[in-house]
Amino acid sequence: MSLLVSYLEHAVAVFPSLLRGAVITVEVTTFSIFFGLILGTIAAFGKLSKRNVFKLPSIVYIDFIRGTPLFVQILLFYYGIPGLVTAATGEVFRIDPIIAGIVVCSINSGAYNAEIVRAGIKSVDRGQMEAARSLGMTDRQAMKDVIMPQAVKLIIPPLGNEFIALLKDSSLLAIISVHELSKNGMLYVSKTFAAFPTYISVALVYLALTMGISRILAYVERRLGVSDRSE
Amino acid sequence: MIEVNNLHKHFGKLEVLKGISEKVDEREVVCVIGPSGSGKSTFLRCLNLLETPTAGEIRIEGELVTDPRVDINKIREEVGMVFQRFNLFPHMTALKNVALAPMRVRGLSEKEAYDRAHDLLKKVGLEDKADVYPSSLSGGQQQRVAIARALAMRPKIMLFDEPTSALDPEMVGEVLNVMKDLAKEGMTMIVVTHEMGFAREVGDRVLFMDEGVIVEKGTPDEIFFNAQNERTKSFLSKIL
Numbered sequence: 001m002s003l004l005v006s007y008l009e010h011a012v013a014v015f016p017s018l019l020r021g022a023v024i025t026v027e028v029t030t031f032s033i034f035f036g037l038i039l040g041t042i043a044a045f046g047k048l049s050k051r052n053v054f055k056l057p058s059i060v061y062i063d064f065i066r067g068t069p070l071f072v073q074i075l076l077f078y079y080g081i082p083g084l085v086t087a088a089t090g091e092v093f094r095i096d097p098i099i100a101g102i103v104v105c106s107i108n109s110g111a112y113n114a115e116i117v118r119a120g121i122k123s124v125d126r127g128q129m130e131a132a133r134s135l136g137m138t139d140r141q142a143m144k145d146v147i148m149p150q151a152v153k154l155i156i157p158p159l160g161n162e163f164i165a166l167l168k169d170s171s172l173l174a175i176i177s178v179h180e181l182s183k184n185g186m187l188y189v190s191k192t193f194a195a196f197p198t199y200i201s202v203a204l205v206y207l208a209l210t211m212g213i214s215r216i217l218a219y220v221e222r223r224l225g226v227s228d229r230s231e
Numbered sequence: 232m233i234e235v236n237n238l239h240k241h242f243g244k245l246e247v248l249k250g251i252s253e254k255v256d257e258r259e260v261v262c263v264i265g266p267s268g269s270g271k272s273t274f275l276r277c278l279n280l281l282e283t284p285t286a287g288e289i290r291i292e293g294e295l296v297t298d299p300r301v302d303i304n305k306i307r308e309e310v311g312m313v314f315q316r317f318n319l320f321p322h323m324t325a326l327k328n329v330a331l332a333p334m335r336v337r338g339l340s341e342k343e344a345y346d347r348a349h350d351l352l353k354k355v356g357l358e359d360k361a362d363v364y365p366s367s368l369s370g371g372q373q374q375r376v377a378i379a380r381a382l383a384m385r386p387k388i389m390l391f392d393e394p395t396s397a398l399d400p401e402m403v404g405e406v407l408n409v410m411k412d413l414a415k416e417g418m419t420m421i422v423v424t425h426e427m428g429f430a431r432e433v434g435d436r437v438l439f440m441d442e443g444v445i446v447e448k449g450t451p452d453e454i455f456f457n458a459q460n461e462r463t464k465s466f467l468s469k470i471l
Contacts, residue, residue, distance in 0.1 A: 130281055131318035131377075135332035135384055136308035145331060149322050 007197040014188045014198050018205050021184035026209065028101050028180060029167045035106035036166070037159075040113025047118055058114065065111035070104070071172050077104045078176040101173040101180075109166045116162060120155035121147060153224055160217035164210045171206075181205055232257040232419055233278065233388065238287035240273055247273045249443035250287070255388075258417045262430040262451070265440035266466055271423045274440065275390050278421065279310040291388070308336055311381030315393040317373040319365040325352060325376045326361040329383045336384065344383075351379035355409050371402030375409055382413075389413065391422040425470055427455055439463045 046058030065073070078100045085093040095103075124147050132142035174183035185202040189195050233255040240248040247270045255261050263271045276282040278289060280296065280303050289297045296306045320328050329348035333339040339347070352358050355375040365373050374394055381389060391410065395403040407429045414420055414433035424430065430437055430451045437454040439447045439462075447460045455471070458464045 125318070127314060127316055127318035128320065131312075131314065131320070131380075132332075133304075134279055134281060134307055134310075134312040135380070136304045136336040137332060138304055141335050145335065146320055150320075 007194070010188075010192065010194040010197040011201045013192075014185065014194075014201055017184045017188060018181060018201055021179060021181035022205050022209065024098065024178065025167065025170055025180040028098065028105060028170050028173065028178065029163070031102045032105035032109050032166055032170070033163050035102070036109030036113050039106060039110025040117055043110060043114035044117035044121065047114065048121060062111045062114050065108055066115070070108050070169055071175070073108055074101070074104050074172055074176055097173070097176045097178045100176060101170065101178045105166060105170055105173075108169075109162065112162050112165075113159065116158045117151075117155055119158075120151040123154055124150045156217070156221055156224060160213070160221075163217070164213050167209055167213060168206060232259070232292060233421075234288075234290040235278075236288040236290075238274070238277060238289065239285045240270070240277060240282060241285045247443055248277070248284075251443075251445060253438065253445060253448075255419065255421060257419055259435045260414045260418075260420045260422065260433050261436050261438060262434040263421065263423045263438045263440060264425055264430075264454075264466075264470075265438075265446075269440045270443040271440045272392055275312075275392050275421060275423055278388075278390055279307050279312055281312075304336070308384055309387045311384060311386035311389045313374070313377050313381055313389065313391045313394045315397050317365070317370070317377045317397070319373050319377055319380070321365050324362050324364055325357060325368065328365070328376055329380045332380070333383050347383055348379070351382055352376070354382075354412075355379045356405070369402060370398045371405045374398065374402075374406045378406075378409055378413075388419045388421070391420065391424065393423050393425075395424065395426060427451075427471065431455065439466065441466070 043058045043061055046054040047062065049055050049058075078095060078097065082093045082095055085091070128146050128150065129142055132146040133139070137145070170180060171182035173180055174186060177183065179187075181202055185198050189198045192198075233253075235251055235253045238248055238251040239246070249270075251270075251274055263274065265271045273282055277284050278291075284297055287297065288295060291306060291310065294306075295301065296303075319325075320331070323331065326345060326348050329351055330341075330344040333347060334341060334344040349358065349361060352361055355378055357372060357375055357379070360368060360372060360376070365376070368376065378394075394410070395406050398406065403426070407426060410420070410422070410429065411433050422429070422434075434451045436448060437451050438445050439454060439458070439460070441462050447454065447458060447463045454463065455467065458467060
């Protein structure tokens with residue numbers, strides 16, 4: 001009984017700090033979703049392009065990011081790049097951890113988004129493009145009016161999963177002392193050694209956040225009529 | 232109107248068209264028959280450059296469309312195409328399906344395009360389906376919308392790629408009737424079809440293709456009832 005009371009006390013004590021961390025987590029995730037979407041869309045069209053100047057960089061980007069751990073990417077960007085700049089120029093160069101976190105998460109998420117967007121575009125029936133082109137529409141017009149509106153409905157659900165993964169993966173930014181949700185939990189544990197109540201609280205706050213995203217996505221899917229896909 | 236000279240098409244090592252030469256005059260209706268894999272669809276798709284010919288020449292109204300410098304979109308504006316699987320845009324109403332290309336490609340105002348689309352839907356007997364999405368239409372209705380969509384560009388030539396093959400039998404007639412009306416109005420048409428009734432009623436000529444070449448050609452009656460070539464006879468005996 002006294003154990004439960006002490007756990008509850010810890011959970012209450014750590015909560016304000018977890019909330020502050022959650023704000024940072026949501027901030028980093030929101031910016032990363034935004035930039036990751038832009039990057040992903042560009043890379044998707046790059047990889048779909050017939051021209052190697054667009055295609056090859058996109059493939060290298062997507063394969064490199066998807067083939068290496070986010071954790072290593074964070075270390076490489078936050079410690080590796082400033083180290084490289086310092087070595088090359090002799091000037092001390094630092095990156096703000098939150099900015100670094102947003103940059104790395106955007107780049108990382110962009111590579112996964114690119115494959116989702118590309119797959120969505122590819123899975124629109126070939127006959128759709130042919131019909132549009134046979135009417136004299138340009139590639140661009142066909143993409144905008146015919147292919148993308150259909151692809152978006154295919155893209156939204158997997159993209160939602162990607163956003164949720166991104167929110168959870170942002171916990172790795174604790175390693176570069178971004179004071180997000182997990183980091184604040186770790187700090188509290190290092191002072192109190194109350195690991196169980198703290199980390200269960202951290203987990204529950206993540207759960208609340210991911211459920212929030214799920215709700216938003218379900219709403220967007222309903223609005224776009226993803227379920228009543230007609231063929 | 233259309234002049235094809237020694238047209239070849241390869242897909243990798245596979246040679247699908249092995250030298251097709253043919254002329255289609257204005258207002259002529261030409262039906263193309265042949266077994267699957269004979270290259271008849273590929274031939275049709277080469278005419279509006281959905282497939283790029285490997286070799287040979289295609290002239291439409293004297294213009295060499297196989298010239299790489301030619302603006303493919305300009306050619307396609309004049310050559311309408313109807314597909315076996317309709318390929319209607321599922322996220323647009325029947326009306327919008329018909330009106331889209333005239334707005335985007337011909338630069339018609341929304342009102343002009345929708346007026347034209349209404350007229351065309353009426354022509355194919357579907358004026359009451361203007362606001363319906365393709366998923367709620369029967370196959371025959373979808374194909375009639377697809378014909379209206381192609382006509383909305385006011386093409387000079389219409390290509391039909393097995394337009395009734397994906398339809399339930401009871402819907403074939405409604406689509407063929409629309410095509411017959413079109414033929415009677417003087418549209419130049421090339422139709423890949425096995426509908427003998429259609430070919431005899433409105434077809435001026437029939438081409439029989441097999442293994443990438445035109446094996447035999449003639450009037451519908453000549454081909455269907457008095458074929459000279461053994462391959463033609465053997466094919467017809469299977470489908471008639």
